[in-house]
Amino acid sequence: xxxxxxxxxxxxxxxxxxxxxxxxxxxxxxxxxxxxxxxxxxxxxxxxxxxxxxxxxxxxxxxxxxxxxxxxxxxxxxxxxxxxxxxxxxxxxxxxxxxxxxxxxxxxxxxxxxxxxxxxxxxxxxxxxxxxxxxxxxxxxxxxxxxxxxxxxxxxxxxxxxxxx
Amino acid sequence: xxxxxxxxxxxxxxxxxxxxxxxxxxxxxxxxxxxxxxxxxxxxxxxxxxxxxxxxxxxxxxxxxxxxxxxxxxxxxxxxxxxxxxxxxxxxxxxxxxxxxxxxxxxxxxxxxxxxxxxxxxxxxxxxxxxxxxxxxxxxxxxxxxxxxxxxxxxxxxxxxxxxxxxxxxxxxxxxxxxxxxxxxxxxxxxxxxxxxxxxxxxxxxxxxxxxxxxxxxxxxxxxxxxxxxxxxxxxxxxxxxxxxxxxxxxxxxxxxxxxxxxxxxxxxxxxxxxxxxxxxxxxxxxxxxxxxxxxxxxxxxxxxxxxxxxxxxxxxxxxxxxxxxxxxxxxxxxxxxxxxxxxxxxxxxxxx
Numbered sequence: 001x002x003x004x005x006x007x008x009x010x011x012x013x014x015x016x017x018x019x020x021x022x023x024x025x026x027x028x029x030x031x032x033x034x035x036x037x038x039x040x041x042x043x044x045x046x047x048x049x050x051x052x053x054x055x056x057x058x059x060x061x062x063x064x065x066x067x068x069x070x071x072x073x074x075x076x077x078x079x080x081x082x083x084x085x086x087x088x089x090x091x092x093x094x095x096x097x098x099x100x101x102x103x104x105x106x107x108x109x110x111x112x113x114x115x116x117x118x119x120x121x122x123x124x125x126x127x128x129x130x131x132x133x134x135x136x137x138x139x140x141x142x143x144x145x146x147x148x149x150x151x152x153x154x155x156x157x158x159x160x161x162x163x164x165x
Numbered sequence: 166x167x168x169x170x171x172x173x174x175x176x177x178x179x180x181x182x183x184x185x186x187x188x189x190x191x192x193x194x195x196x197x198x199x200x201x202x203x204x205x206x207x208x209x210x211x212x213x214x215x216x217x218x219x220x221x222x223x224x225x226x227x228x229x230x231x232x233x234x235x236x237x238x239x240x241x242x243x244x245x246x247x248x249x250x251x252x253x254x255x256x257x258x259x260x261x262x263x264x265x266x267x268x269x270x271x272x273x274x275x276x277x278x279x280x281x282x283x284x285x286x287x288x289x290x291x292x293x294x295x296x297x298x299x300x301x302x303x304x305x306x307x308x309x310x311x312x313x314x315x316x317x318x319x320x321x322x323x324x325x326x327x328x329x330x331x332x333x334x335x336x337x338x339x340x341x342x343x344x345x346x347x348x349x350x351x352x353x354x355x356x357x358x359x360x361x362x363x364x365x366x367x368x369x370x371x372x373x374x375x376x377x378x379x380x381x382x383x384x385x386x387x388x389x390x391x392x393x394x395x396x397x398x399x400x401x402x403x404x405x406x407x408x409x410x411x412x413x414x415x416x417x418x419x420x421x422x423x424x425x426x427x428x429x430x431x432x433x434x435x436x437x438x439x440x441x442x443x444x445x446x447x448x449x450x451x452x453x454x455x456x457x458x459x460x461x462x463x464x465x466x467x468x469x470x471x472x473x474x475x476x477x478x479x480x481x482x483x484x485x486x487x488x489x490x491x492x493x494x495x496x497x498x499x500x501x502x503x504x505x506x507x508x509x510x511x512x513x514x515x516x517x518x
Contacts, residue, residue, distance in 0.1 A: 004207045007372035010275045014282045015376040027343035030296035037303035
C-alpha cells in the first residue's frame with residue numbers, strides 16, 4: 001500500500017487535538033456570538049416587519065374609523081337639517097294657523113262689535129224717529145185741537161177707526 | 166465520486182509500478198514524475214520549498230521541522246529535524262524514506278510536527294484569527310449592517326445554518342452548528358491552502374479525513390435516538406425473513422457512511438493535486454517549451470476547477486454529516502407505520518437499546 005493511503009499516527013493525533021481545540025475555541029468565541037447576533041438581528045427584522053404590518057392595519061382601521069366618523073357626521077348633519085326643516089315647517093304652519101285663528105277671531109269680534117253698534121244705532125234711530133213722530137204728532141194735534149170743528153172731525157175719524165178695528 | 170476514485174487508483178497503481186524500476190534509474194534521469202507527485206501529496210519531516218540546480222549539485226531549500234518521538238524504552242524526545250538531514254542520526258533516531266525509525270529497530274511513535282501538522286497549525290491559527298475577527302464584527306456593528314470580512318462570511322454561515330443544518334437535522338440543529346461550521350470552514354480553508362504553491366496536502370491526507378469522519382460518526386452515534394436504532398435492527402416495512410440480512414446491511418451502513426466521507430474528501434483533493442502535478446510534470450517529461458502552453462492551459466483549468474472542488478467538497482462533507490445526524494435525531498413519523506402495517510409498527514415501537 002502506498003504511504004499516502006496509510007494514515008499516520010502522529011497526524012491523526014495532531015489533527016484530533018488541534019481540530020477539537022479549534023472547534024472548542026471557535027464555538028466559544030466565534031460561532032456562539034455570531035449565531036446569536038444573526039438570530040437577534042433576524043428577530044429584530046421580523047419584529048420590525050410585523051410591527052410595520054400591524055401599524056399598516058391600524059392605520060387602515062383608523063382611516064376606516066375616520067371615514068365612518070365622517071360619514072356618521074354627515075349623516076347626522078343631514079338628519080339634523082331635515083329635522084330642523086321639519087320643525088321650522090311645523091313651527092311656521094303652527095304660527096300661520098295661530099295667526100289665521102287670531103285674525104279670524106279679531107274679524108269675528110269686529111263683526112260682532114259692528115253688529116252691536118249697528119243694532120244700537122238702529123234702536124236709537126227708531127227711538128229718535130218715534131220721539132220725532134210723537135213730537136210732530138203732538139204739535140199737529142195741539143194746532144188742530146184749537147179749532148172745535150176739526151176736533152170733532154178727528155174724534156169721529158178715530159171712532160170710525162175704532163169701530164172698524 | 167466513483168469515477169474520481171478510479172482515476173485516483175489508476176494513478177496510484179501506475180506510480181507504484183513505475184516507482185520500482187524508476188527508483189534505480191532516477192539517479193541517471195533526474196526526474197521521476199511518479200516520485201515527485203507522491204512526494205508532493207504525501208507528508209514530510211521537512212517543508213521543502215525549492216530545489217536549485219540539478220543532479221548531484223542540487224541545493225534543497227527547505228525548512229526543518231521539529232521532530233517529536235515517543236519510544237517506549239527511552240521516553241519522549243524532541244529536537245529539530247535539521248539534525249536528521251542527509252541521513253544523519255540523532256538520539257538513536259533516523260529518517261528512512263522520510264519515515265522516522267530507531268537505529269536499533271525498536272518501536273517509535275512519531276508525533277513530529279510534519280509538513281501537514283505545521284500546515285494544520287497554520288490553518289487553525291488562520292481560522293481562529295478570521296472567525297474571531299468576524300465575531301468582533303458582530304459586536305462592533307451591533308444592530309447595523311455587516312461590513313468587511315463579516316459580510317463575506319455571513320452568507321456562507323447563514324447558508325450552512327439554513328440550507329444544510331435546518332433542512333437536514335430539523336429543530337434540534339442548533340447543537341450541531343459549531344461542529345458543522347468548523348468542519349466546513351476547516352475543509353474549505355485547507356483545500357484552498359493546499360492549492361497554494363509549496364503548500365501541504367492536508368485535506369487530501371487520509372489521516373485528517375479519517376479524524377473528521379470519525380468525529381462525524383461519534384456525533385451521529387452520540388445523538389442517536391431509539392428510532393435510529395429501531396430503523397437498523399427492526400427496519401419498518403421489511404418482511405421478517407429478510408430482517409437478518411437487513412440488520413447486517415443497516416449495521417454496516419453505520420460505518421460505511423463515515424467511511425465514504427473519509428474516502429470522498431481524501432480522494433477528491435488528492436486526485437486534484439495529482440492531476441495538476443501531472444500536467445506540470447509534462448514540461449519535464451517532454452523537456453520542451455512547446456508543451457508549456459498546453460500544460461499551462463490545462464493546469465490553470467484544473468486549478469480553477471479545484472477552487473470549485475475546494476468549496477464543493479466542504480459543502481458535501483457538511484451536508485452529508487448533517488444528513489447522518491438528521492437521520493439519528495429524527496423523530497418517528499407516521500409514514501413508517503403505513504408502509505410496514507401492524508407488524509412493522511409494533512416492532513418499531515420496541516426500544517432497541
